[in-house]
Amino acid sequence: MIAYDQTGLDALQIRDAAQEWRRQGLLSDEQWLAVQTQHNARFYSPNVFVRIGLAIFTLILLMAALGLGGLIANLNSEGGLAMLCFFFGFVLFLALELWIIGSSRHYGSGVDDMLLYFGTSLLVSGFYVMMPSNSQPLAYACLTFPFLVVGSIRYLDRLMAAAAFGCALTILALLLVETPKLALYVMPFAGMLFAGGVYFFAQQGQRRYAWRHWHGGLAVVELLALVVFYVSGNYWMVQQAGYGWFQLEQPPLAWFFWIFTFAVPVAYIYFGLRRKDRLLLDVGLGCVAVAVFTYRAYFHVMPLAWAAVLGGAVLFATAYFSIRHLRKNRGVYTYDADSDKTLLQEVEQQLIAQHLAQQPTPTPNKNESLGGGQFGGGGADGQF
Amino acid sequence: MRPHILRHLLQQEVLTPDDAARIEQVESARPFSLHWELKTLLYLGVLLLNLGLGYLIYQNIDTVGHAALIALIGAVSAVCFWYAVRHRKPFSTGETESPTPYYDYVLLLGCLLFLVMEGYWQFQYQIFGTRYGLATFIPMVLFFGLAYWLDNRGVLSLGITALASWLGVAVTPQDLLAHNDFNSATIVHTGVFLGAVLTLVPFLSERYHVKKHFSLTYLNFGVHIGMIACLAGMMALDQPLLYFPLLCVAVGFFIWYARTRASLYFLTVAVLYGYIGVTYMLFNFVRDMDFTFYLLYFILSCAGVLVFLINYKRFIKTDAP
Numbered sequence: 097m098i099a100y101d102q103t104g105l106d107a108l109q110i111r112d113a114a115q116e117w118r119r120q121g122l123l124s125d126e127q128w129l130a131v132q133t134q135h136n137a138r139f140y141s142p143n144v145f146v147r148i149g150l151a152i153f154t155l156i157l158l159m160a161a162l163g164l165g166g167l168i169a170n171l172n173s174e175g176g177l178a179m180l181c182f183f184f185g186f187v188l189f190l191a192l193e194l195w196i197i198g199s200s201r202h203y204g205s206g207v208d209d210m211l212l213y214f215g216t217s218l219l220v221s222g223f224y225v226m227m228p229s230n231s232q233p234l235a236y237a238c239l240t241f242p243f244l245v246v247g248s249i250r251y252l253d254r255l256m257a258a259a260a261f262g263c264a265l266t267i268l269a270l271l272l273v274e275t276p277k278l279a280l281y282v283m284p285f286a287g288m289l290f291a292g293g294v295y296f297f298a299q300q301g302q303r304r305y306a307w308r309h310w311h312g313g314l315a316v317v318e319l320l321a322l323v324v325f326y327v328s329g330n331y332w333m334v335q336q337a338g339y340g341w342f343q344l345e346q347p348p349l350a351w352f353f354w355i356f357t358f359a360v361p362v363a364y365i366y367f368g369l370r371r372k373d374r375l376l377l378d379v380g381l382g383c384v385a386v387a388v389f390t391y392r393a394y395f396h397v398m399p400l401a402w403a404a405v406l407g408g409a410v411l412f413a414t415a416y417f418s419i420r421h422l423r424k425n426r427g428v429y430t431y432d433a434d435s436d437k438t439l440l441q442e443v444e445q446q447l448i449a450q451h452l453a454q455q456p457t458p459t460p461n462k463n464e465s466l467g468g469g470q471f472g473g474g475g476a477d478g479q480f
Numbered sequence: 481m482r483p484h485i486l487r488h489l490l491q492q493e494v495l496t497p498d499d500a501a502r503i504e505q506v507e508s509a510r511p512f513s514l515h516w517e518l519k520t521l522l523y524l525g526v527l528l529l530n531l532g533l534g535y536l537i538y539q540n541i542d543t544v545g546h547a548a549l550i551a552l553i554g555a556v557s558a559v560c561f562w563y564a565v566r567h568r569k570p571f572s573t574g575e576t577e578s579p580t581p582y583y584d585y586v587l588l589l590g591c592l593l594f595l596v597m598e599g600y601w602q603f604q605y606q607i608f609g610t611r612y613g614l615a616t617f618i619p620m621v622l623f624f625g626l627a628y629w630l631d632n633r634g635v636l637s638l639g640i641t642a643l644a645s646w647l648g649v650a651v652t653p654q655d656l657l658a659h660n661d662f663n664s665a666t667i668v669h670t671g672v673f674l675g676a677v678l679t680l681v682p683f684l685s686e687r688y689h690v691k692k693h694f695s696l697t698y699l700n701f702g703v704h705i706g707m708i709a710c711l712a713g714m715m716a717l718d719q720p721l722l723y724f725p726l727l728c729v730a731v732g733f734f735i736w737y738a739r740t741r742a743s744l745y746f747l748t749v750a751v752l753y754g755y756i757g758v759t760y761m762l763f764n765f766v767r768d769m770d771f772t773f774y775l776l777y778f779i780l781s782c783a784g785v786l787v788f789l790i791n792y793k794r795f796i797k798t799d800a801p
Binding site: 113134142146148150153156157159161164167305308311369377378402403404406414418419423428429431433 | 481482484485486488489492494495499502503506511512513514515516517518519520521522524525526527528529530531532533535536539581582585744745747748749751752755771772775776778779782783785786789790792
């Protein structure tokens with residue numbers, strides 16, 4: 097079912113856990129050495145920068161090869177184009193399975209990722225070309241979905257899993273938009289129901305030992321489900337959708353959606369802390385920001401600048417006092433850094449590094465060389 | 481997951497039952513870390529305060545309140561600096577740890593608000609007159625001083641940016657392409673010069689053992705400014721014969737650096753910039769060829785680069801196996 101060598105994948109997980117225990121001083125050096133020799137994954141998984149570089153060059157190579165194939169085949173019909181896509185996609189998957197994953201043992205190297213994405217796109221495009229030109233969007237979405245699911249299951253790919261979730265959501269939305277009159281009432285609740293179902297599926301899946309290799313993909317889906325659940329009932333989203341599709345100034349059940357907008361972030365944060373569920377907590381914090389923006393979209397209580405100052409001060413003070421409290425009271429929660437970073441935190445680290453470097457400033461453009469214009473940042477603070 | 485792994489290692493007799501029990505106990509008692517969440521809140525707080533106060537100043541520029549506002553900003557900035565100086569660790573030429581968890585963020589807020597205030601003074605009272613150079617020179621000196629004195633890499637980045645704008649270039653990585661007019665030769669020359677200087681500094685500081693951990697910050701700015709300036713010289717100034725050799729030297733230097741210091745970041749970056757340069761030269765000098773020729777070039781060259789990058793372990797010198 098999984099394209100990669102399963103004992104290798106297991107070895108990776110064991111090594112990760114052992115490394116963490118060793119960092120905490122729970123394993124001796126001899127024990128760590130024993131784990132390393134007994135669990136050697138022998139995968140080719142380069143550092144993230146090399147992975148990005150490999151992915152870029154693989155993409156250029158594949159596009160050039162596809163172009164060359166098109167030139168040689170001298171296409172002049174839709175059928176020919178579809179055949180080229182199928183043939184090329186088939187060849188790519190053969191290369192991926194037998195050569196890159198099989199004999200070269202790549203795992204998350206950039207090459208295998210790009211081959212998977214490019215190959216899947218080709219196969220799907222091949223079917224798109226073959227479909228009658230008056231097909232509905234729903235047909236395209238239904239056609240794509242199985243490819244994404246199979247890709248994320250067989251190649252353990254997190255991006256594919258996210259795409260599959262998005263595709264399923266699209267199918268749902270396209271189906272419901274057709275229901276006459278009721279769509280506006282049904283859609284928010286259908287979105288919540290769908291997201292809730294997916295959330296519990298992902299949670300249960302991550303607890304299963306047999307599904308341990310899909311842990312990463314399921315975590316991504318869980319994150320997206322939490323976001324979609326909140327967005328489905330957010331007042332701004334519901335109101336905009338109602339206005340866009342049915343020209344309604346105010347959606348039905350407005351009171352319910354206003355309560356939802358503010359209650360759900362609080363519930364996320366509360367349960368995130370209670371159950372020590374980092375994903376829930378982090379998404380909850382993000383949702384608070386969305387709730388504030390939603391409120392400001394309808395009630396202009398304060399000029400933007402003052403709101404930013406006040407918000408900044410509140411955030412800073414909250415964090416300041418929380419850290420002080422945590423450092424004084426040792427207990428269930430701590431300010432000490434955890435070693436295992438979640439996906440969200442990795443993304444965030446990148447974003448912050450990017451953001452510091454391009455901070456917009458209100459300096460007038462009167463003179464270009466004024467100091468206030470260029471705030472630079474900690475782009476270089478990460479690990480290299 | 482973890483209990484399964486524990487049982488597995490116990491079966492293999494890597495762990496003794498005592499070890500396993502100890503690990504199990506630590507795992508179950510492990511506290512929930514809020515480190516990342518709180519750090520993010522601190523950072524967002526600083527960002528919002530800076531943005532909000534900055535906008536407030538320029539919105540209220542002709543009203544009565546602006547004197548009070550500028551006093552407020554000055555006071556907050558001063559408090560931040562006072563906090564930073566008061567809580568500082570004793571100076572060392574090596575790396576020091578942040579004295580408190582909020583330290584870096586307070587210092588950052590102080591620096592950013594100082595910039596807002598200084599920009600306002602210049603805008604309203606022209607305290608530097610038309611000597612714009614001075615307006616960027618002062619924060620530059622301040623930031624470099626603070627960065628070395630208080631050992632802070634974030635402030636060092638601010639200092640490098642101030643240095644660059646003092647020299648007349650916008651250099652934050654994203655601004656680099658968007659806001660610079662690379663058609664002007666002076667900017668390209670300054671960029672090449674600045675890139676070279678920023679690349680040189682780490683070697684001097686390693687030689688004299690002063691703040692060696694600042695190297696990556698300098699080199700990261702240096703590599704992008706230098707290489708983009710070279711590429712701009714090739715493309716916008718249309719002087720490839722002058723700038724392509726320069727680019728080759730830079731790429732060669734960073735590949736050498738990557739090889740000796742085992743830095744995969746600089747390896748990838750140098751290879752990418754080098755590839756862009758070589759491809760541009762090919763398209764510029766080998767014209768009127770069949771389309772197939774260019775496609776074949778991409779296929780073969782990319783395959784070559786892939787083989788090189790995939791075998792990076794053989795290329796890079798590491799002590800570890």
